[in-house]
Amino acid sequence: METLNKNRIILPLLLVTLLSACGAEEQAKEEDKYAVPVETATVIQGDVSSFYSTTATLEAPQEAKVVTRVAGLIQAIRVEEGDRVTKGQLLAVIDSKRQKFDLDRSQAEVEIIEQELNRLKKISNKEFFSADSMAKLEYNLQAAIAKRDLAALYVQESMIRSPIDGIVATRFVKSGNMAKEFDELFYIVNQDELYGIVHLPEQQLQHLRLGQDAEIYANKHTQDTTHATVLRISPIVDSQSGTFKVTLSVPNQNATLKAGMFTRVELKYDTHNNVITVPYNAVINQDNEFALYVIDGENANRRAVSLGYREADTVEVVAGIEPGEQIVIRGQQNLKDKSLVEVINSVDLASAK
Numbered sequence: 001m002e003t004l005n006k007n008r009i010i011l012p013l014l015l016v017t018l019l020s021a022c023g024a025e026e027q028a029k030e031e032d033k034y035a036v037p038v039e040t041a042t043v044i045q046g047d048v049s050s051f052y053s054t055t056a057t058l059e060a061p062q063e064a065k066v067v068t069r070v071a072g073l074i075q076a077i078r079v080e081e082g083d084r085v086t087k088g089q090l091l092a093v094i095d096s097k098r099q100k101f102d103l104d105r106s107q108a109e110v111e112i113i114e115q116e117l118n119r120l121k122k123i124s125n126k127e128f129f130s131a132d133s134m135a136k137l138e139y140n141l142q143a144a145i146a147k148r149d150l151a152a153l154y155v156q157e158s159m160i161r162s163p164i165d166g167i168v169a170t171r172f173v174k175s176g177n178m179a180k181e182f183d184e185l186f187y188i189v190n191q192d193e194l195y196g197i198v199h200l201p202e203q204q205l206q207h208l209r210l211g212q213d214a215e216i217y218a219n220k221h222t223q224d225t226t227h228a229t230v231l232r233i234s235p236i237v238d239s240q241s242g243t244f245k246v247t248l249s250v251p252n253q254n255a256t257l258k259a260g261m262f263t264r265v266e267l268k269y270d271t272h273n274n275v276i277t278v279p280y281n282a283v284i285n286q287d288n289e290f291a292l293y294v295i296d297g298e299n300a301n302r303r304a305v306s307l308g309y310r311e312a313d314t315v316e317v318v319a320g321i322e323p324g325e326q327i328v329i330r331g332q333q334n335l336k337d338k339s340l341v342e343v344i345n346s347v348d349l350a351s352a353k
Contacts, residue, residue, distance in 0.1 A: 034340065035341055035342035036331060036335055036339055036340065036342065037331060037342050037344045038300065038332065038341045038343060038344065039328070039329055039330035039345045039346070040326045040329060040343050040345070041282070041326070041327060042325070043277075043278060043322065043325045043327055044277060044323060045277065046275070046277045046314070047271055047273045047275070048271070048272050048311045048314060048316040049268050049270065049271040049311050050271075050272075050309045050311075051215075051268055051269065051311065052207070052269060053267075054200065054264075054265050054267070055262060055263065055264055055265060056198045057196070057197050058194045058195065058196055058257055058259055058261045059195045059196075059260075060190060060194060060259040061190075061193060062165075062193075063166070063187070063188065063259075064163045064164050064187075064189075065186075066184070066185050066188060067185060068094060068157070068179045068181065068182065068185055070094060070096070070099065070154055070181065071178075071179060071180050072094040072095045072158060072178075073095040073177075074092060074094060074095075074174070074176060074178075074179055075092075075093045075095045077091075077171070078090050078091055078093070079186075080171065081169065082167065082168060083167065084167050085165070085168060085188065086162065086165050087162055087164055088161050088162065089161060089162045090160070090161055091168075091186055092160040092173070092185060093159060094179060096154070096155050099151060099154040099155045100155055102154065103154075106144065106147045106151045109144045110145055110148050113137060113141045114141060117138065117141060120134060160186075162188055163188075165192075166188040166189050167191065168188055169187045169188065171185070172184050172185055172186065191252050191258065191259055192252060193249060193250065193251055194250040194252050194257055194259060195248065195250065196247070196249075196263065197245065197248075198246040198247075198265055198267075199238075200243055200244060201243055202242050208230060210230055210231070212230040212267065212268065213229060214227075214229065214230065214265055214267045215266040216250055216257070216263050216264075216265060217263060217264040217265075218261065219264075224256075225266075226250060227251070228248040228250040228251075231249040232246070233246055233247075272308060272316055276317045276318075276321060276323055277314050277315065278314070278315060278317055278327060279329050280310060280315040281330075282329040282330075283307070284302075284333075290304070290305050291304050292321060292327050292332075293327060293328040293332045294321065294328075295325075295328065295343070299338045299340060299341065300332075300335050300341045301337060302337040302338075305319065305320030306320060
């Protein structure tokens, strides 16, 4: 009797287990029949470059702090901040009445000595004056000419002129101010060409060469770039930071960049031409193993791939796929190997570029 009761209990449990297994199997079959919507693209060939990303501070190779060499009252200001000036252009005028009086007096002294020398030279009888007197007058003439030229220089230096072509970045004085000798009056900078100063790790030294290409990004919110080239490479490595200095030449004729800006730099090391390329977002990365989903009929097969250079949103595939194959570029996160898929859109990567 006891054995019969046990059989009565076991039999229903067995039936429940069998029914559950059948239900799970049917559910799995239903899942297999469900097609995951995906977007695909055809694998193409193209060029991919290797870049090193870093930052750079822009500097102006030509800049000048304009100072006065004479003391005096600022009589006139001829330029303002933001004005473009040329080399030799008048920037300001310092009152130079005192210097002009000195110049006139020095000129008069020169003329008096020259007249006396000319008078003595016209005397035919040389016994009326000594050779020492003539030599002394000639010496005095040279001293007077030097004094006159110095006075003329003071007058000239009262006219403050630009030493370079550029833009007036800062004006430090106003008309009517008293300027002392060597006071700074203007700061002028030429930004037609800028230098990008980059400090790179020591291990990058072997990858750099003069004339190498680089792209300058003014800020992270824009994709507008300025083409630059490597101008100078420091031959020494800083022992404290372990970096070396690289100077980039950055053309800036349209004045979109400014000295002092902090920019992002992409240094181009190398380019692989005519290689297999795919969108980087199509790649599945799991435990540092890369894979793509390749369309095979109505299914998507997971395929391991090896990657090479990456440039922006494009990556080189070294092995694992061939040109012309269809890969999943959107929706691959919902896929498993050999999943049933429904292609809702196929992108032509060649025309998209």
